[in-house]
Structure formats: C-alpha cells, structure tokens
Amino acid sequence: METVNSAFQYCEQLVHDFEKVITKPIAHQSAVYYTGVDLGTAYIVLAVLDEHYRPVAGAYRFANVVKDGMVVDYVGAIRIVRELKQELEQKLDTELTYAAAALPPGTFTLDAGAIKHVVQGAGFEITSLLDEPTAANAALRIKDGAIVDIGGGTTGIAILKAGKVIYVADEPTGGTHFSLVIAGAYKLSFNDADQYKQDPQNHRELLPVLRPVIEKVSSIISHHISHYEVKGIYLVGGTCCLQGIEELIARQTGLPTYKPQNPMFVTPLGIALNCTSEIL
Template identity: 35%
Template sequence: MNSSMTAVNELLIEAATMVNDDSLAPYRGSFKVGIDLGTADIQTVVLDENNQPLACYLDWADVVQDGVVVDYHGACLIVKDQLRRANERLGIDIEQATTSFPPGTDPRISINVVESAGIEVAGVIDEPSSVATLLKLQNAAVVDIGGGTTGTAIIENGQVVKSVDDPTGGHHITLTLAGHHHMSYEDAELLKRSDTSGEVLSIVKPVIAKMADLVKQHIAEHAPPAIYLTGGCCALQGFAKVFAAEFQDVEVIFPTQPLYLTPLAIAAFGATESVRQQRAG
C-alpha cells in the first residue's frame, strides 16, 4: 500500500462519519465538489482545498443503468437536492462541480444531469482514472466495481494506458441472491447491504470470481504489481478476500470505505483541472 492510500483511507473514514449529515457547519474558504452518478446510488462530495471532506450526501437510486440515465428527471432532482443540502449545511453557494462516467460510455450523460441541476461542469473524468489520479499511482490497476459495471484502468509510468468497462457489478450479485432465495430483487438488495453473517458471500462467490476473471483478461498484457479496489460492491463482507484469491501474483489493495472512494476522487480531481476555485465568504 502506498502512502497516498494511507492518507486517503483517513479521508474516507472522515467522509463516512458525515454522510447525509445536515447539521450546520459554516465554512469559509475554497472548496470543490464531485458528483458521482452510479448505477445504485448518487453521491455529492464537497472537499476543502486540501481534500478534507466538508459534506457528503448519498441517495440510493435506480436512475442509471449500464452508464445510461434511464430516469433523467429523477437523477436531476436528486442532484439538485444534494446540492441544496450541501449549500445549507456549509453556508456556501455551489456553482460548479466535477463529474465522471464509466469507461467506454458517453460523458455527456453525466454532464447533462449536472448542468440541468443548475451548475457548471468544472471537469469530467472516467471513474477508475479519478482514483488513480487521487492516489498518484505510477504502475498499478484500479478496479471500480459499482452497481452495474466494473471499470478497470491500467496505469503505467503515471499514465492511464487502458480503461475499459464490463457490464457486471453489484446488480448481478443481487440477481443471484434473488434467484437463490426465491425473493424479490428489492428484498435481495436489502439482504446484500445488511448481511454481516457471511451468508451472502457463500452464495455469490462464483459471481465475484467471474468479475476477477474479467479483470485478469484486461491486465494480462500489462502485469501491474498491484490492484486497487473501489466501488460500493466491494463493501460486501468478504468480497476483497475472495477477489484477491484469484490473483496469486498481484497485490490487491482494499480501501477502508470503498463506497466513498470514487466520489471523493472525483471531487479531488477538480483541483488538477486548474478550474476556478469556488470560495465561500
């Protein structure tokens, strides 16, 4: 694990403590905002100029499928509400944000939603590449396993040389659970998020192994020394251990709060774009 990952883990722990916290915390200074439109959730993260979390909002939502917004109106309403809550919590006026997209999909999809929420798009980057940038990776792979897709970025000599997306993620784990237990998709999703017994893991191991196999194919010609995991699907208890077992010669590094790593990285990317920084007060 590099030193940047250690520092970012501390930021993730801090961000997790303030998710959907509307208590007033007036802020004065420069800040930057990241908006992550995921298959299973939408998140807005506000950071100060040193990447310290100031506000973090998450709504579970089924408005995006395979990188496509299937409920445009719903997505816009959620983003607008999260921005409103962040403004009220911090006493600021958010005018711009950075957003992201799964590799291989049209970035305009996310851009349109953010602009429809009434703010300017300060920057856009594919999801795994944002994590690679935040962690200052030189030679590694980043695997972002979200609700519907698995994005893989390969970094060599500090540059992203390959970025691909596969249509598999937490959605497929939920489908497997639903079929196994003969329950509704909604009930299976709740079981997946709440399980602490390891029951879910025992059922979905083949799905995780399939995800790992896809990643193996992408990295085969590059042989990165380490894989950095991110994405909400990785938060499933025992996921990292099962995934890592498929890579005998590659170190698999797991963040403390994988659900929040990509949104935090998207927000932090705003600084690297040399965008006009927003200031409160």
C-alpha cells in the same frame, strides 16, 4: 505490505473525514467549494471539499436512474442531484457552484453529454469530466497497478504505470448482478436481496452464493490486465464493501488485491479532488 499501507494512508484518512462530515458538516467560510458528483447505478453521491480540498459535507441517496453506466432516467437524475445539492447548500449556508463528474471508461462517446447535462441541469457549473477509475486514483494515489471500480452495473478497470493511466476498460457486471443472484437463491425480491446484501452480518454466508459472479468479475479483470505487467489490484466501488471479496479476487487472479476500509466513497472523493473553478 508497508508500502501499500502507506499508499492507502491518505485515502483512508480522506474517507474517514468524509464519513464524519456526512453526519456533521463543517460550515466554515471557504473561498470556494469543490463538489464531486458520482452518478452510480445504486447510489448518487455528492462529496464537497473546501478550498484546501478537505471534506466539509456529503450526501448520498439510493437511485435507479443509471443502468450499466448509462443514464436511463434523465429527469430523475437531475431531480436527485438538485435535491442533494440544495440539502448540502442549506447545511453549509452557501451556494455550491463548481462540480466534477465521472462515468465508466469507454462510455464517453455514448453518455458524456448526458452526465454533463445532468450536472448542469441540477445547477452546477461543470469543471471536469473523467472516467471513474482514473478519478478514484486521485484519492488512492497509486503509481503502478490496476484500479478496479466495481459499481452497481459495471466493472471499470484502469491500469497505471508510473502514475499514468495507460489503459481503461469497462464491462457490465457489478452489484446489480450480485443482487440478482441473491434474489434467485433466497427467493427474494430484487430490493430485498439488495438490502440483504448490504448487511455486513450476511456477508460470510453470501460469499459462497456469490462466488460464480465474483469469479466472473475476476475473469474480466484477468482478461484486461493480461497484456500488462500488473503487480497489484486495488478495489473501489460500493460492491467492494462485500467482506471477503478481495480474497476471492486475489485467489482467482493470482495477484495481491487490496481495498480501502470503505471503498464506496473513494470514487466520489476522487471526482471532487479533480474539481476546479475553471468551467469546461
């Protein structure tokens, strides 16, 4: 566990610093700013780092512009990213030029162009486009294991060996499916179920209700890692904020399963860490 804790130390500090600058941005002079744009099924997150790749600002907003990892509301996505960009530029008193973005693994041929055009349409110069679990590892710094990014619509998996990604996959099961199960069990609207899910006080009560869909996620993970020697699973993505999800996944997969304190911000920060000033 000590090795895992030391591996997480950088990530935990990075997320902690980012959470602080969301409410109180650091408006100092930096030669360049690097932005990570995470177009999620439930939230769009922008993470801004300075020239030394330290968090200086961040913003996020609930959005319905992506479904199962694919952009379904192109105009809406551009509008939200542009508004978040302008909000952060005002707080930092500077122009944000460079951005990186990511998308679920396996969707590059289908949606890479749309993601790129959304970021460019919002006024950024895009410098990097990569898959979400690989981006997350820039923050996690895992050498060996499986990074599992459970987002709103999909579960993405990246298997690493000696720090290199050797396999990626993505399947459509995520937080949206959790909310649908809650809506059915509690006779709530989808939006009310989603809000109920986000309250940590409800998590213990919800775990038994969500067990079938968590087991489905676990079976997806087990299927994709079955041909590889994986010794640990590392969870990221907003859906992993559900308290206790790591314990159920560990039980189902038979593997040690870890997650940072706030897994929602790991991927956007990893995306920002992959941003440069060299335009694609």
